[in-house]
Amino acid sequence: MNLFGDGDEDKCKGDQYVKPGATDTTLQLAISLTLGLSAFLTFCIIRPRWKSLYAARKRRLDPSIGLPALPDTFFGWIPALYKVTEQQILASAGLDAFVFLNFFKMAMKLFTIMFVFAAVVLWPINRRYVTDPPPDHSDDEDPDKSYDPNLGYLWSYMIFTYFFTGLTIYIMNKETFRVIRVRQDYLGTQSTLTDRTFRMTGIPKELRNEDAIKDLVERLEIGRVESVSVCRVWKELDDLIEERQKVLAKLEESWSVYLNQKPMHPAGGPQNPTGSNGGGPSEANSGVREPTDEEAGESDQLLRNPSHNPWIDRPRPQTRFWYGFLRLQSRKTDAIDYYTEKLRQLDDKILAARKKKYKAADNAFVTMDSIAACQMAIQAVIGPRPGQLLTKPAPSPSDIVWRNTYAPRLGRRVRSWSVTAFVCLLTVLWTIPVAFLASVMSICTIEAVFPTFAQSLREHELLRSLVQTGLPTAVVSLLNIAVPYLYDYLSYHQGMLSQGDIALSVISKNFFFTFFNIFLIFTIFGAVAPTWEVLRHSLKDTTYLAYTLAGKIENLIVFYINFIMLQGLGLFPFRLLEFGSITLYPIYRLGAKTPRDFAEMIQPPMFYYGFYLPTALMIFILCLIYSALPNGFLILGLGVVYFTLGYYTHKYQLLYAMDQPQHATGGAWRMICYRIMLGLVVFQLTMSGYLALRSVYTVALLVTPLPIATLWYSYYFKRRFEPLTRFISLQSIKRGEDPGADAVLDDDEPPLEGGEGQRELFRRGSTVDEDRERGLRFVNPSLVVPLVQPWIYKEPPPPLPSSLETGDGLEYDGRGNNRGAEYEVQQPDVSAPEAPGNNRPARGASASSNSSSSVSLGDTHIWREG
Structure with a gap:
C-alpha cells in the first residue's frame, strides 16, 4: 500500500498513521541492536574493573546470606546469574525484589504461550483471509455479517479473546496464590520490631499519652504492650537538625x-x-x-x-x-x-x-509482645466512633517520614488533594505535546506545515522512517525516563507517612501518566484537533470510544513494535551499564569537595520500583491488546524478549549493584494485578470494536460479557486476595513452641527454586529485613541522632565521647541505631574512589543518616591560628 502516492490529496484529509513497513521496523531494529550491544559489551568489559559500582551491594552483604560471587570473565557472569535461585533472591534482596522479579517471570511464561498460539494458529488465518483495506459492507442489505462465509475467520478472534483472557486470569491467579504463600511464610517466620508494631491514628486528645494508650490496648485482651511511642510536634527540633546539616556542610x-x-x-x-x-x-x-x-x-x-x-x-x-x-x-x-x-x-x-516536652499528635506506634497480637489489633475495629482509633500496619522505623507523623490530618489531606489535582492538571497539559508528537507521525500533517520537508521525506525512505517512527519512539522513551522524577518529587511532598507508601504512590502516578498519555492520547486522539471531537462523540455515544480505539490501534502497530524494541533491546543494556551514574559521575566528582562528599559518591545507587515498573506494566498491556490482532505475534515475541531481558537486568541490579531504600512487604503485587485487569478490559473493548467495525455484530456482542466478568473478578480479588497482601494471617505466624513447623498455605503449590523446605527458604539465621531493622526503635532520629563533628581529614571523625551521649543511657551510631546492634560499618577510602557510584544519598536521608561513624561536635577549635 503506497501511503505517499503523488497526487492522492484525499489521503491528507484524515489521520494518516504509519502502516506496517519493513523499512521502519528494520531501521529501528538496527538502532536498538547497535545501542544495546555497545552498552552490553561495554558493561562486560568494565564490570570486573569497577566493582565498587557493579558489585557495590554484594560487597556490603553478610557472607552468611550465601549470594554467590560472579566470575570476572567476559561472559562467565551470565550463567552464574541465571543459577541464582528465588530462595537466594528472598534471602539477599527481600520480599519486594521477589515480587518485582516474579512479575517479569509471569509475563515471560504468559506471553510465550500466547506467542505460540498467535504464531501457529492466528497468523496463518490472518495471512490467508485478512485484506488491507477491509472490504466495505455499507451497501449490503444485511448489516450483520457474522454468518458470512467469507468473514468466518473473525470468529477465531472472538475465540482467542476468550482464550487469552482466561489464560491471563488463570496464570495471574496461580501466581497470586504463590506470591501470597511466599509472603505469608516469609513474614510469618521472621520476628522484627515492625512486625510486632501497629500504627494507631485518630487518637482522641484524652488518650494522647503512653500510659493511656497502653491501658486501652491491654484492656482489649489481645496481648501485652511492650512499648508505646506517641508522635509529637517535633517541628522545632527537626528544623534545628535540618539547619545543622546545612551549617555542617558549609x-x-x-x-x-x-x-x-x-x-x-x-x-x-x-x-x-x-x-x-x-x-x-x-x-x-x-x-x-x-x-x-x-x-x-x-x-x-x-x-x-x-x-x-x-x-x-x-x-x-x-x-x-x-x-x-x-x-x-x-x-x-x-x-x-x-x-x-x-x-x-x-x-x-x-x-x-531535646529536653523539652512537645504537644502530642494523633498518631502513635504501639509495639506488642507478639506478631499475632499485633495482627489481631490491625485487623480489628477498635474504636466505636468513625475516624477514631484506626489501626494500620506500621512501616519500618527507617522508612518513616517523621515530619508527616505530627502534621495535622487536615493539612495532609489538603496536600494530598492538591497533589492529586495537580497531577490531573499535568495529565491534561501533557496531552498537548503528546498529541502533537502523535500528529507528527502523519506525513500529511508535516506537509501542511513544512511542505518542502514533507517532499524530502517522500523521496528518502530512511529519513521518513526516522522522522515518523524513530523520532516519536525516542521522544516517548525520554518522557518515560524524565517524568517519573517529577512524580517522585510530588509524591514525596504529598504527606504520606512512609517511604514504602511513597514508592507505591510513585508507581501509581507514573503508570497513570504512561497509560493515559502514551497509550490513550497517542492511540485515540492522534492530534490536537481531533481530541475534542473524540471527547464530544464519546459523551454522546459510549461505544464511540471503543470504535475509535479499535480503528486506530491497528495502524499504530509499527510504532509500538519500535517502542518495545527500543525499550528492550536498546535501553535495558544501558540500565545494566548504569549509564546515568557513569555520565553524572564526572560532574559530581568535580563538585565533591569534602571527604563526606566522596564517601557519598561511592555508595550503591538506589533502585526505585516506581521508575521501572510502570513502563513494564504498559508493555504488558500492549502485548495483551495486540495479542489477537493481525501481526500480534510480533508484539508478543518482542514482549517475551523484553521481559526476559528485563528479568535478568533487574535481577543483577537488585542482587549485586543497587540498594532498595523502601520496605513495602510486597504490596506492589496487588497494584500489578489491578493494572493487568485494566489491560484485559481494554483488550476486550478493543477486540469488540475491531469486530464491530467489520460488521460482525453478533461476534462483537459475544465479546461483551468478558469486560463484565473481568470487573467481577477484580471485585472478587479485592475481597479474597487483597487482605492477604496487606496483613499476615494468624495461622502463618511461627510461634516459639513450633520451631519446626512447616508452611500452612496450600501445600500442593510447587516450591520455590532451590528445592528446600518451606521454612528454610528465606533465612540463613535471619531475613534481610531482620538484619536491616536490628537495633532500630520507633524514635524520631532528631531525638537521638549523634551531633556529628566536621569530617575534615581522609579518616572519619572520632567516635562520640561518652560525655555527650544522647541521654537515655545508650550510645547510637551515625544511623541513629543502638551501638549494641551488630552492624558492620565499612569506611570507604574517599581519597581515590575506585569507580563511579551513587552520586547522592537516598531521597529524604539526612547527612547524619549517611555518616559512616558515630561522632560529636568536638575539636574544631584546634585549627584556629595561634
Whole structure:
C-alpha cells in the first residue's frame, strides 16, 4: 500500500498513521541492536574493573546470606546469574525484589504461550483471509455479517479473546496464590520490631499519652504492650537538625577550601611537612602526618612549631553574613570561625530542645509482645466512633517520614488533594505535546506545515522512517525516563507517612501518566484537533470510544513494535551499564569537595520500583491488546524478549549493584494485578470494536460479557486476595513452641527454586529485613541522632565521647541505631574512589543518616591560628 502516492490529496484529509513497513521496523531494529550491544559489551568489559559500582551491594552483604560471587570473565557472569535461585533472591534482596522479579517471570511464561498460539494458529488465518483495506459492507442489505462465509475467520478472534483472557486470569491467579504463600511464610517466620508494631491514628486528645494508650490496648485482651511511642510536634527540633546539616556542610566545605589552598609564600616561606614548598598535597588529602609527640595535642604542636605550620600563611576562606534591621547590613568574616561558632550554638539549642516536652499528635506506634497480637489489633475495629482509633500496619522505623507523623490530618489531606489535582492538571497539559508528537507521525500533517520537508521525506525512505517512527519512539522513551522524577518529587511532598507508601504512590502516578498519555492520547486522539471531537462523540455515544480505539490501534502497530524494541533491546543494556551514574559521575566528582562528599559518591545507587515498573506494566498491556490482532505475534515475541531481558537486568541490579531504600512487604503485587485487569478490559473493548467495525455484530456482542466478568473478578480479588497482601494471617505466624513447623498455605503449590523446605527458604539465621531493622526503635532520629563533628581529614571523625551521649543511657551510631546492634560499618577510602557510584544519598536521608561513624561536635577549635 503506497501511503505517499503523488497526487492522492484525499489521503491528507484524515489521520494518516504509519502502516506496517519493513523499512521502519528494520531501521529501528538496527538502532536498538547497535545501542544495546555497545552498552552490553561495554558493561562486560568494565564490570570486573569497577566493582565498587557493579558489585557495590554484594560487597556490603553478610557472607552468611550465601549470594554467590560472579566470575570476572567476559561472559562467565551470565550463567552464574541465571543459577541464582528465588530462595537466594528472598534471602539477599527481600520480599519486594521477589515480587518485582516474579512479575517479569509471569509475563515471560504468559506471553510465550500466547506467542505460540498467535504464531501457529492466528497468523496463518490472518495471512490467508485478512485484506488491507477491509472490504466495505455499507451497501449490503444485511448489516450483520457474522454468518458470512467469507468473514468466518473473525470468529477465531472472538475465540482467542476468550482464550487469552482466561489464560491471563488463570496464570495471574496461580501466581497470586504463590506470591501470597511466599509472603505469608516469609513474614510469618521472621520476628522484627515492625512486625510486632501497629500504627494507631485518630487518637482522641484524652488518650494522647503512653500510659493511656497502653491501658486501652491491654484492656482489649489481645496481648501485652511492650512499648508505646506517641508522635509529637517535633517541628522545632527537626528544623534545628535540618539547619545543622546545612551549617555542617558549609563548615566542611570551608575546611576543604582552606586545606587545598597553597601557602602565600611558597618560595621563601615556611616549609610544609611534606618537604615541598607548598605545592604538594595537604595533609588532609595525602594522609601523610608529621611525627609528633603522642602525649601532646595537635594544637599544641602547631603553637610550639609555627615555622612548620603548613597553613599559617594560607588565606582563610571568607563568608558574608547579614544582620541588623531586616538583615539589610552585611560584612565578611572568617568562614571557618563563623560556621564553627554557629554549629556550636546550634548544638546548644538542639541539646536544650531535646529536653523539652512537645504537644502530642494523633498518631502513635504501639509495639506488642507478639506478631499475632499485633495482627489481631490491625485487623480489628477498635474504636466505636468513625475516624477514631484506626489501626494500620506500621512501616519500618527507617522508612518513616517523621515530619508527616505530627502534621495535622487536615493539612495532609489538603496536600494530598492538591497533589492529586495537580497531577490531573499535568495529565491534561501533557496531552498537548503528546498529541502533537502523535500528529507528527502523519506525513500529511508535516506537509501542511513544512511542505518542502514533507517532499524530502517522500523521496528518502530512511529519513521518513526516522522522522515518523524513530523520532516519536525516542521522544516517548525520554518522557518515560524524565517524568517519573517529577512524580517522585510530588509524591514525596504529598504527606504520606512512609517511604514504602511513597514508592507505591510513585508507581501509581507514573503508570497513570504512561497509560493515559502514551497509550490513550497517542492511540485515540492522534492530534490536537481531533481530541475534542473524540471527547464530544464519546459523551454522546459510549461505544464511540471503543470504535475509535479499535480503528486506530491497528495502524499504530509499527510504532509500538519500535517502542518495545527500543525499550528492550536498546535501553535495558544501558540500565545494566548504569549509564546515568557513569555520565553524572564526572560532574559530581568535580563538585565533591569534602571527604563526606566522596564517601557519598561511592555508595550503591538506589533502585526505585516506581521508575521501572510502570513502563513494564504498559508493555504488558500492549502485548495483551495486540495479542489477537493481525501481526500480534510480533508484539508478543518482542514482549517475551523484553521481559526476559528485563528479568535478568533487574535481577543483577537488585542482587549485586543497587540498594532498595523502601520496605513495602510486597504490596506492589496487588497494584500489578489491578493494572493487568485494566489491560484485559481494554483488550476486550478493543477486540469488540475491531469486530464491530467489520460488521460482525453478533461476534462483537459475544465479546461483551468478558469486560463484565473481568470487573467481577477484580471485585472478587479485592475481597479474597487483597487482605492477604496487606496483613499476615494468624495461622502463618511461627510461634516459639513450633520451631519446626512447616508452611500452612496450600501445600500442593510447587516450591520455590532451590528445592528446600518451606521454612528454610528465606533465612540463613535471619531475613534481610531482620538484619536491616536490628537495633532500630520507633524514635524520631532528631531525638537521638549523634551531633556529628566536621569530617575534615581522609579518616572519619572520632567516635562520640561518652560525655555527650544522647541521654537515655545508650550510645547510637551515625544511623541513629543502638551501638549494641551488630552492624558492620565499612569506611570507604574517599581519597581515590575506585569507580563511579551513587552520586547522592537516598531521597529524604539526612547527612547524619549517611555518616559512616558515630561522632560529636568536638575539636574544631584546634585549627584556629595561634
